[in-house]
Amino acid sequence: DSVSLLTVSVTDCNLQVLQQVFPIGNQTQFQADFEICTQTINCEASFIAEPMPANQQQIGFENLSFPVSYSTYWHWDFGDGSDSFDFEPVHEYAQPGIYNVCLTMVDSMAACTSTFCLEVWVNLISVDCEAHYSFDIQGNTVTFTDLSTGFPDAWLWTFGDGTASSEQNPIHAWNIPGTYQVCLTIYNDSTQCEDTFCDIVTLGDTLPDCHADYSYAQVQGLTYAFTNLSTGQPDQVIWDFGDGTPFSYETNPVHTWEQAGIYHVCLAIISNLTGCQDVMCLYITVGDTISACQADFNFLVDSVPGNTNHYWFIDSSTGINISSWYWDFGDGTTSFIRNPDHTFADSGTYDVCLTISGQGNTGYCSSSVCKSIITPAYHNLGGQVFAGNFPINNPDFTGDTALVRLFKKSGNRLTEVARANFWEYGYYFFIDVMEGEYVVQADLTPESNAYTSFMPAYSGDVPYWQQAQSFSLSGGDVFDADVVMSALPTMENGPGLISGQVVCIDNSLVDLTERIIYLLRDGNIVSLSHTDTLGNFVFSGVPLGAYTLRAEIAGKYSDALAVNLTEVDNQAMLLQLNISSSNVYNIDDTDSFVNAVKLFPNPATDNINLSFN
Known part of the structure; x- marks a missing residue:
């Protein structure tokens, strides 16, 4: 008649054994309820990025997120309009720059979502950083303002009383009046740059000051x-x-x-x-020093939108024994780097001074020079990209993305200062653009549904940069700088093939990737092609006939290359399409003498005709 017992055991999240005991009688079913896990699982997205050794524009991403399971969904936004769903992707960027890369993880089993973003520097020269700050005293409480340069992403403040802070602009209160040394250390994870600046903060009623003199x-x-x-x-x-x-x-x-x-x-x-x-x-x-050096420098303002009041300073001093450079930027900050860059916190006029010195075989030399800098004004530029009569993806989503390039215009010269992909309702915009004249170009990306249906266009609705309408950013923002891409004519299929390569004959540095090549017939554009990374282009299925090839690269002049496809010879391959920074390609050294030239009409308002005898 002994009593039999049924023991049910489980192990909870903390590895503790939980038990319930039941006497066995006439019943055939038992219910045992346990609370085995009361903790919640949090997930945290994180990663680091490193350039690949063989290609600095190819970035490898190491996923450091937690936890990792088969139920986790990953989404990478590389900051250039492209994304990935891989666990640890490798992404190649088309252009150097600073990209905001974000990783989002969604764990359906743990019911949690986390996003982590990091600025990734792609194929950029390391930027020096320099720590500096200002402060405002109110009693024993001090408000600190970070004035550091070099884009720091981590800050460490020590206040001289055993406390510290990692905020960028902390507010700190001391318990006891006195004199404290406050140090700011900055760090940039992308450039690995680190710098420290210390200053003295005096609080409350202190004993009489002393002054060295x-x-x-x-x-x-x-x-x-x-x-x-x-x-x-x-x-x-x-x-x-x-x-x-x-x-x-x-x-x-x-x-x-x-x-x-x-x-x-x-x-x-x-x-x-x-x-x-x-x-x-x-x-x-x-004593008598030897004037063996002369200080001088040049400076350039950064024209990239968003980099307001950012300047590069280039030492152009003369002398053979210069070993020290001291820069005073006129805003309370200094530098000892030979060729520094500096960002002014506020717009205005600054007297920038360079002092050089050195000790050589000819004796000691020292020289100073100052130049006045007036920072430019900055405005915003935007508009809509039209594909025919309607903006892309507006009013309906058309699956198109526009690559919009922004060029700064100086005379007949165009310099690209920014580019970005836009798709939301056809709008594009560039923030904090330096005052001046600008031209905008829009082209659909290869992933767009209408990629082969519309021609790229510049400001207004023209296909050539020489015809582009410029926009003046001098009196305020411009938000009507629209670009209208015209429909590309449908060309009949034929047996012809045209291929070649774009060559810059003046040896200037040109990125030949994804450049536009127009195929013209009777002066009208009938087709277009985009180059590969080496400037190669191909037109296939071309009807027989006479054509002209032109390269369209903003700021570059293109040769007009004639091509004739016949039934006997329907292929024109290995062509060389020349471009140059000037529209003069060569000069014949042979002397030429013209006995009589007739020029008409005179006066001329458009074209001038010349008749030679």
Whole structure:
């Protein structure tokens, strides 16, 4: 008559064994309920990006997301209009640049979604970074403003009281008034650039300040006498004469240099009574120096939309013994890099100064030069891309994407400053575009449904850059810079084949990828082709007849290459289509003398006719 027991056991999420015991009687079914998992599973998307060694524009992405399971859905947005659903994709970018890449993970089993974005620098020269900040004191609370350059994405502040912050612009309150050293360290994960800047913050009621100050006078030759003019009850002084000799602790020292030059002489004072410290440094010219160098520099403003008030400075100083460069940008920031770049926080006029110095076999040299810079105004530019009478994807979605290129116009020269893919309701826009004249070109991407149905066009509705209507960004934003792509005529199928390569005969640097080649008949465009990465192009199924080939590359002039397809010879292959930065291709060295030339009409309003005898 012993009692039998039924034990049911399970293991929960924390690896604890849970049990329920039932006496066995006449019943045949038992119900055991357990709560085996009360924790929730969170997912977090994350990745890193590295360029491939063989191709710097090909980026490999390492997926660091958690957790990873068969039920997880992945979506990558590469920031250039393309995407992927692979776990760890490799993506090749068409152009160098900075792209905002986002990874979204959706785990249906865990019922969680996470998105992580990272700026990826593609085939760009590493950008120097420089930490700097400003601050505003209100009692014991200080508001800090990051003024660093070089696009940092991580900040570490130490406030001198044992606390720290990772915010970009923190607000910090001290418990006790006093003098604190606050340091900002910045870091850019893409460029691996790191820099630190420290400054002193004084709070509340402190003891009287001390101020280092001195004067000097020449005694004889290379010997100078120094007079300490410091205030604040200093009881310790330290002199550094800038020539590598030991420090002097005299109050009013006399110093002799071994050779002439310009020396950085510093006086440091310390008051043990008040705990105050201060330093004063001056450049002192000792003896007769040799003017063996001349400071000079050039500067370029960044014309890429969005990079407001960004400048490159190029040292063009002369001299054979220059070893030091000191830049003062006129906004409170400095640099010791020979060829720095700098972004002004605010628009305005700045006096930028460069001081160079060096020590060589000819002696010491030093020179300074200042130039005034007026930052440009910036506006927004936008419009719609039309395919025929309607904007793409408007009012109905047509499955088309437009590659829109923005060119800055200077005389007859066009320089591409930005490009992007647009598809939402046919609208395109560029933000913070520098003032000036601009031309816009639109072309459908190969993935578009109407890729072969419409011709690329420039501002207005013209296929050639010389005819493009320019837009002036001088008085404000422009949002009606529309581009109308005309329908491409349907060409009958024929037995002809035309192929060749675009060649830049003046050796200027030109990207020949995805460039437009027009096929014309009787002066009218009848077909077009796009080049590959080497500038090769092909027209197949061409009817017999006489044609002209022209390359359409903004800012470049194209030869008009005649092609005649006949029944006997219906293929024209390995052609060379010449382009150049000038519309003059060659000059015959042979002297020519014209006895009589008739020019009409005169005066002329359009074309001029010349008649030679």
